[in-house]
Every structure is written in structure tokens, then in C-alpha cells.
Amino acid sequence: MNPLLSLTPEVRAALEEGRPVVALESTLIAQGMPYPQNLEMAQRLVRVIREEGAVPAIIAVGYAGILVGLDGENLQRIAEGRDVAKISSRDIPAFVASGRLGATTVAATMACAHLAGIRVFATGGIGGVHRGAETTFDISADLEEFARTPVAVVSAGAKAILDLPKTLEYLEAKGVPVIGYGTDTFPAFFCRSSDLPLELRCDDPDEVASLLCVQDELGFGRGTLIANPIPAEHAMPEAEIEAAVRDALDEATGHGVTGKAVTPFLLARLVKLTAGRSLAANMALVEHNARLGAQIAVAYARAKRAGSP
Numbered sequence: 001m002n003p004l005l006s007l008t009p010e011v012r013a014a015l016e017e018g019r020p021v022v023a024l025e026s027t028l029i030a031q032g033m034p035y036p037q038n039l040e041m042a043q044r045l046v047r048v049i050r051e052e053g054a055v056p057a058i059i060a061v062g063y064a065g066i067l068v069g070l071d072g073e074n075l076q077r078i079a080e081g082r083d084v085a086k087i088s089s090r091d092i093p094a095f096v097a098s099g100r101l102g103a104t105t106v107a108a109t110m111a112c113a114h115l116a117g118i119r120v121f122a123t124g125g126i127g128g129v130h131r132g133a134e135t136t137f138d139i140s141a142d143l144e145e146f147a148r149t150p151v152a153v154v155s156a157g158a159k160a161i162l163d164l165p166k167t168l169e170y171l172e173a174k175g176v177p178v179i180g181y182g183t184d185t186f187p188a189f190f191c192r193s194s195d196l197p198l199e200l201r202c203d204d205p206d207e208v209a210s211l212l213c214v215q216d217e218l219g220f221g222r223g224t225l226i227a228n229p230i231p232a233e234h235a236m237p238e239a240e241i242e243a244a245v246r247d248a249l250d251e252a253t254g255h256g257v258t259g260k261a262v263t264p265f266l267l268a269r270l271v272k273l274t275a276g277r278s279l280a281a282n283m284a285l286v287e288h289n290a291r292l293g294a295q296i297a298v299a300y301a302r303a304k305r306a307g308s309p
Contacts, residue, residue, distance in 0.1 A: 002115050004096055008069030011057045015117050018304060020054035020297035023113035023121035023151070026070065028286065029058070030084045030103035031264040032124065033279065034271075039079035041283050045122075045290040052294035059112045061092055062101035068116045078103055086260055088141045106153065107145035110223060114149050119212065119300055121153050122293030124286045125189045126225065127263065128158040128167030131249065138262075139170065146223035147174035152212055154226045154293040156285040157187035157194065161245050161266045164194045171225065178225045179208065181292065187229040190236040190281050198227065205292070209299035228292050234284035236277060244273040 001007070007015070014021050024045055029038045042058065049056040058070035060078055070078060078084055078101070087095055087102035089111040095102040104112060106126050113121050127140025140162075146153070158167045168186060171178055178186070180198040188194035202208045208226060215224065229235075248269035257265045270278040 004065050005116055006063070006065040006067050007116065008057075008071065010055055011069040011116075014055040018301060020294065020301040021057050021118050021120070022049050022054050022290065022293045022297050023109055023116075023118045024056060024058045024290070025106060025109040025121070025123050026058055026060040026078050026103040027086050027105045028124055029075075030078050030081050031086050032267060033282065034268075035080055037279065037283070039076065041286065042075060042079065044287060048287055048290045049122075049294040052291055052298060054294040054297045057113075057116070057118060059104050059109050060102065061087060061095045061104060061108070061112070062099065064096060064099045066092070066096065066112050066115065068112065068118075077101065086264070088260070089145055090141065105142065107141040110142075110145045110149045110151045110153065113151050119150075119152060120293050120297040121151050122286075122290045123153060123155050124282060124289065125157055125159040126153065126155050128162040128164070129170055130262070131161070131163045133163060133166065143167070143170050143174065143176075146171065146176045146225065148221060149223050150215065150221050152208070152224040152226060152296065154181075154228055154289045154296065156189050156230050156289060157227050158189065159263065159267075160189040160191070160241050160270075161249070161263065164188060164196060168196055174222070175220075176222055176225060177211075178227055179211070181208070181226055181228040183227070183229050187227050188238070189285070190230065190241045190278060191238045192229040192232060192235045202226075205295040205299040206303070208296045209303045212296075212300055213303050226292070226296070228289050230281060230285040231288055234281050236274070236281050240274065241270075241278070244270050244278070247273055
């Protein structure tokens with residue numbers, strides 16, 4: 001185990017014994033939702049993962065190490081957002097060296113989970129190719145991390161503020177498999193479908209686990225995106241979300257918001273523009289993904305014990 005990793009005793013024991021562990025990102029808590037809803041959501045995710053028989057591992061960086069399994073005071077500090085920076089995989093060494101506390105994005109969480117030996121990670125939506133990237137070159141580091149880090153990520157597709165067709169094209173170019181879970185089309189975060197077709201589909205956790213075991217045996221060294229649509233009862237109308245996204249993008253441009261500040265700004269504006277409905281949908285889809293992530297982690301651990309490839 002890497003000496004810069006600081007694992008809770010529960011997570012360490014689970015990994016040593018080959019029991020299922022599910023990684024969770026901390027940016028979703030620190031920058032993705034307001035306090036105290038973010039803390040309540042984190043506690044709910046932990047509960048859901050335990051209910052399915054897996055061990056939760058919220059990941060962050062701080063105190064001269066990588067924290068795997070946040071709880072208690074550290075989780076509270078991340079949720080309240082005091083001096084907590086949003087960090088991607090490129091920032092990990094600098095934050096470890098400085099001892100500063102940082103909340104990990106999808107890319108950083110994937111990198112840290114892989115270092116710790118965690119195969120499955122559940123989140124809300126991944127980053128991707130931003131609208132207008134043909135002129136701004138604004139492409140999330142999440143996509144590059146998928147190209148090099150063998151972690152399976154359960155998400156409701158990519159965030160609604162992104163260019164979804166270009167995001168899928170980028171993943172295809174990098175050789176990253178995108179699996180529709182119970183769907184033949186790519187989910188659109190707040191909406192169940194973007195109508196963009198997918199070539200791969202799995203309908204139960206054992207199917208996904210079998211695919212992950214084959215990937216391990218082949219050693220391809222890429223991530224896997226498991227696209228899990230938001231539950232129908234929490235989905236939002238496409239026209240409402242698209243109108244809100246366009247208004248939020250115009251506001252971001254008007255305020256000169258750029259770089260890593262764009263996503264949290266847009267998500268916060270969507271909450272206002274949808275009178276809080278986007279926040280409720282976000283919480284529902286994250287919980288849905290955490291439950292599926294735990295089910296896949298349990299199936300994967302079972303398959304490994306049985307000696308699957």
C-alpha cells in the first residue's frame with residue numbers, strides 16, 4: 001500500500017479481505033450541493049452502500065496524504081467548505097505536499113481509488129466536453145483519467161451542462177467502454193435519455209462484474225463508464241433543463257466565470273432557475289448510482305472469490 005494513503009481501519013480491512021468497497025468523490029459534497037443538504041446526502045450515500053453489503057470510501061486529499069474513507073470531523077469540514085479547494089488529478093501531488101485539504105473531482109477520485117485498490121466508484125455525473133469547446137478547448141480531465149485508470153464509474157451519464165455528443169465521441173476515441181445499464185441510449189443526467197445510442201448494455205450487476213473481471217485479465221488499463229439513468233419518478237423535462245442550462249451559461253459568460261469554477265457555478269444557478277427541482281433530482285440520481293455501485297462491487301468481489309477471469 002502506498003505510504004501516502006491514509007485509509008480508515010474499516011476500508012483497509014475490507015480491501016485486505018477482498019470485500020466490496022465503493023469509492024465516493026468529495027467534490028460532490030464540497031462544491032456540488034449547498035450545506036447542509038450535502039452532508040445529509042453524503043450520510044445517505046454511506047447508508048445506502050452499507051445496506052447493499054459494501055463498504056463506503058469517501059476520498060479527499062489533505063494532511064500530507066490521500067484520505068480514503070472520510071468520516072466524522074473531516075467529513076463535516078468538507079461539507080461546510082471551509083478552505084476546501086476543488087482538485088483534479090494534476091493537483092494531487094501539490095496538495096499532498098502542502099498538507100492542504102482538497103475535495104477530489106471524478107478524475108482525482110479515480111486516480112486515488114486506483115492507488116488504494118478500489119475497483120468501483122459511484123458519482124452523480126462525469127465531466128466531459130464543454131459546450132463551445134471547439135473554440136475554448138474546455139474538456140474535463142475526467143475523460144483523460146478514464147483513458148488511463150482502470151476504475152469502473154457509475155454515473156447518470158455526463159452533466160447536463162456539457163456537449164453530450166462530443167463527450168461520447170471523445171470517450172470512443174480514447175477507447176473507453178460506455179455501458180448503458182438497462183438502457184440502449186446515453187443518459188442525460190437530469191433526463192433519462194439523450195437519444196444518443198450506445199453499443200454496450202448490461203442489465204444486472206453480475207453482467208457488469210463479469211466484464212470488469214475480463215478487463216482485469218486483459219490488463220487494458222482503461223476506465224469503464226456505467227451509465228445509469230436517473231429514476232423515472234425523479235427525471236426532469238428535457239425542454240426545462242435545456243432552457244435553464246442556456247440561461248446559466250449566459251450568466252457564467254456575463255460574470256466571466258471560467259475553468260474549474262464553471263461547473264459549480266452552473267449547477268448552483270440551475271438550482272435557482274428550477275426552484276430547487278434540479279437539486280432534488282441530483283440527490284436522487286446520486287443515491288441511485290451509489291446503490292448500483294454497491295451492487296456491482298458486491299458482484300465483482302463475489303466473482304473474484306469464485307476465480308472469474
